[in-house]
Amino acid sequence: MLPTPDTSHVAFExxxxxxxxSYLLLDTLxxxxxxxxxxxxxxxxxxxxxxAPTSAGTIPAPFVVExxxxxxxxxxxxxxxxxxxxxxxxxxxxxxxxNRYACxxxxxxxxxxxxxxxxxxxxxATPSVSKSGTFLDAxxxxxxxxxxxxxxxxLIFNPPxxxxxxxxRQPTATDMVTSEAAPTFQDDSYLLSLSxxxxxxxxxxxxxxxxxxxxxxxPRRGCAYVLxxxxxxxxxxxxxVRGFGPEWRAETVGSSGKQxxxxxxxxxxxxxxxxxESS
Amino acid sequence: xxxxxxxxxxxxxKACKSTTGAYPLHPKDAELVEDDLEINSDLLLNIMPRIxxxxxxxxxxxxxxxxxxxxxxxxxxxxxxxxxLRDLHHLLxxxxxxxxxxxxxxxxxxxxxxxxxxxFLLPAHLV
Numbered sequence: 001m002l003p004t005p006d007t008s009h010v011a012f013e014x015x016x017x018x019x020x021x022s023y024l025l026l027d028t029l030x031x032x033x034x035x036x037x038x039x040x041x042x043x044x045x046x047x048x049x050x051x052a053p054t055s056a057g058t059i060p061a062p063f064v065v066e067x068x069x070x071x072x073x074x075x076x077x078x079x080x081x082x083x084x085x086x087x088x089x090x091x092x093x094x095x096x097x098x099n100r101y102a103c104x105x106x107x108x109x110x111x112x113x114x115x116x117x118x119x120x121x122x123x124x125a126t127p128s129v130s131k132s133g134t135f136l137d138a139x140x141x142x143x144x145x146x147x148x149x150x151x152x153x154x155l156i157f158n159p160p161x162x163x164x165x166x167x168x169r170q171p172t173a174t175d176m177v178t179s180e181a182a183p184t185f186q187d188d189s190y191l192l193s194l195s196x197x198x199x200x201x202x203x204x205x206x207x208x209x210x211x212x213x214x215x216x217x218x219p220r221r222g223c224a225y226v227l228x229x230x231x232x233x234x235x236x237x238x239x240x241v242r243g244f245g246p247e248w249r250a251e252t253v254g255s256s257g258k259q260x261x262x263x264x265x266x267x268x269x270x271x272x273x274x275x276x277e278s279s
Numbered sequence: 280x281x282x283x284x285x286x287x288x289x290x291x292x293k294a295c296k297s298t299t300g301a302y303p304l305h306p307k308d309a310e311l312v313e314d315d316l317e318i319n320s321d322l323l324l325n326i327m328p329r330i331x332x333x334x335x336x337x338x339x340x341x342x343x344x345x346x347x348x349x350x351x352x353x354x355x356x357x358x359x360x361x362x363x364l365r366d367l368h369h370l371l372x373x374x375x376x377x378x379x380x381x382x383x384x385x386x387x388x389x390x391x392x393x394x395x396x397x398x399f400l401l402p403a404h405l406v
Contacts, residue, residue, distance in 0.1 A: 059325065060325060060326075060327075060328040060329045061322065061325040061326050061329055063287060063329065088325070089321075089322070090321055090322045090325035090326070092283070092326070092329075094284065094287070096399070098400065100396065100398070103396045104394075104396065107395075107396075134319075134322060134372070136281050136283055136284045136287075137280045137281055137284045137395075137396075137397070138396065139280070139284075139288075139396060139397045139398075139399055140396060140397065140398040140399060140400055141291060141398075141399035141400060142291065142399070142400060142401070142406075145291035145293075145399060145401075146288045146289060146290075146291045146390075146397075146399035147287060147288065147289070148287050148288060148289045148302060149289075149296065149297075151287045170406075171400055172400055172401060172402055172403045172406065173391075173398060173400045173401055173402045174402065175400065
């Protein structure tokens with residue numbers, strides 16, 4: 001098993017603490033089926049990709065973005081273990097969160113996780129070869145708003161999925177502009193509510209994100225991993241995506257244990273097939 | 280915030296996105312720091328096909344770097360030109376904008392960058 005990034009530096013009173021949903025994303029993204037999918041899509045097919053030369057210099061490095069990283073445990077994991085997941089260390093990663101504290105926490109989690117990988121491989125014969133992906137930045141923003149259309153190859157989203165009577169007020173430019181002012185208990189509660197409260201069916205934020213996938217994902221190789229809970233009506237979500245067009249796919253590729261016959265949590269992979277199937 | 284990041288970002292205002300002025304964002308009052316990172320040639324070669332070269336040229340010039348060549352170097356050219364590899368590594372990977380603003384060329388909105396974190400949340404009247 002690949003090590004889980006250390007998040008002991010994160011202030012969990014105002015940043016979402018890694019939980020079952022986070023770990024399901026780690027397990028799914030590093031599973032055999034998903035690494036096979038990602039490797040076939042983004043280049044490194046070699047099983048021993050950590051040492052294989054990137055002779056495939058013509059395969060553009062994928063740009064992997066997590067929306068709402070919280071502590072950064074997921075993007076930290078994906079970045080640190082890029083050679084295992086993508087078959088190549090030539091992977092660019094980034095994250096966008098509304099919560100400025102989450103951005104700072106993510107930056108640190110990613111740095112630590114990559115440093116841990118580097119430290120554990122000092123005995124390697126090729127110490128100068130990068131063992132992790134390259135993290136660009138954690139930025140404050142509303143979902144994919146600042147991303148250029150067609151730029152994202154892999155989007156990862158662990159949404160605020162808990163059904164709530166209403167959505168918390170969404171933050172604006174003047175909220176939490178610096179991390180210097182000490183947040184009050186109310187501020188902290190508000191920040192945490194943004195990480196879990198999903199409004200009607202727990203889907204108000206996820207619906208917005210799914211509506212933007214067609215624009216933000218790279219036209220040919222773009223794909224997304226979205227976590228859903230049973231109350232989010234995952235089958236309806238998948239049907240909506242398939243309705244975008246004949247090339248769109250949406251399948252459950254990871255799930256937690258069943259509860260009363262329902263998958264409690266699941267990961268849906270969303271992607272487009274280049275060639276339309278003719279039946 | 281890394282210079283390479285700017286190659287993937289536009290103005291966050293929906294009405295701006297499709298306009299040519301919204302990309303790339305223009306750095307203003309930028310305070311830069313330089314990290315010292317080991318050069319990774321494989322990564323640079325794999326990044327090249329992803330880069331919007333005219334946008335990168337604009338960003339580099341606006342940040343006070345020497346002009347980039349008009350055309351992006353080919354893989355073969357880069358492999359044979361260690362100085363160009365180093366220059367690109369320095370610009371894309373080692374240069375960080377810690378403080379300053381990013382300005383949209385279409386609507387003029389300024390996004391603050393503080394402690395290396397850019398804030399793309401919009402004021403209420405632009406949401």
